[in-house]
Amino acid sequence: MSTKRFGNKLVGDLSRAILFLIKQTAGITLKEIVTTLEKHYSSKSVQNTIYSLKNRNSIKGDTRAGLEITNKGIKTLSTLEFTYIEQRAPWDKKWRVVIYDIPEKKRVARDKVRFLLKDLGFKQLQISVWVHPLPCLKQFRDIRKAYGVQKHLLLIETKHSQDFNTLLQQFKKHYPKLKF
Numbered sequence: 001m002s003t004k005r006f007g008n009k010l011v012g013d014l015s016r017a018i019l020f021l022i023k024q025t026a027g028i029t030l031k032e033i034v035t036t037l038e039k040h041y042s043s044k045s046v047q048n049t050i051y052s053l054k055n056r057n058s059i060k061g062d063t064r065a066g067l068e069i070t071n072k073g074i075k076t077l078s079t080l081e082f083t084y085i086e087q088r089a090p091w092d093k094k095w096r097v098v099i100y101d102i103p104e105k106k107r108v109a110r111d112k113v114r115f116l117l118k119d120l121g122f123k124q125l126q127i128s129v130w131v132h133p134l135p136c137l138k139q140f141r142d143i144r145k146a147y148g149v150q151k152h153l154l155l156i157e158t159k160h161s162q163d164f165n166t167l168l169q170q171f172k173k174h175y176p177k178l179k180f
């Protein structure tokens with residue numbers, strides 16, 4: 001399980017990836033979807049997910065002639081599309097620290113949050129503590145809302161910490177244009 005990149009968007013799971021593809025390319029066939037996603041998912045899981053999306057009225061159409069996203073599918077997709085964190089120069093010298101303690105009964109949400117943080121460019125400081133140097137309040141709010149973990153996810157902004165100095169080199173590689 002991981003997020004997939006589509007342009008400047010991150011999409012959280014297979015059903016969202018399929019909805020995103022159908023939204024971007026109306027009339028796409030099952031074969032084209034399988035070909036696009038074959039590096040990340042088996043054709044069987046793609047077919048099962050498409051069948052499930054059709055049953056939930058998120059998509060309509062024929063798998064051979066072409067599929068279209070419905071209004072319900074657009075609404076579902078809009079809750080789980082995340083934009084990348086924009087690189088701004090110069091760096092404001094603040095660190096964004098995300099701390100979470102998502103209970104076991106929400107394990108799926110916890111795993112998706114962890115993968116999203118990683119794909120958004122956060123670096124892990126401890127098991128449930130992730131750090132990023134750029135403003136990311138919008139993405140943070142979107143993640144909390146999308147996965148229903150408002151009570152379990154915390155964002156802290158801080159100016160300095162010795163522990164973050166080792167991460168600074170990693171961020172310099174990830175954001176070469178940003179002046180640290």
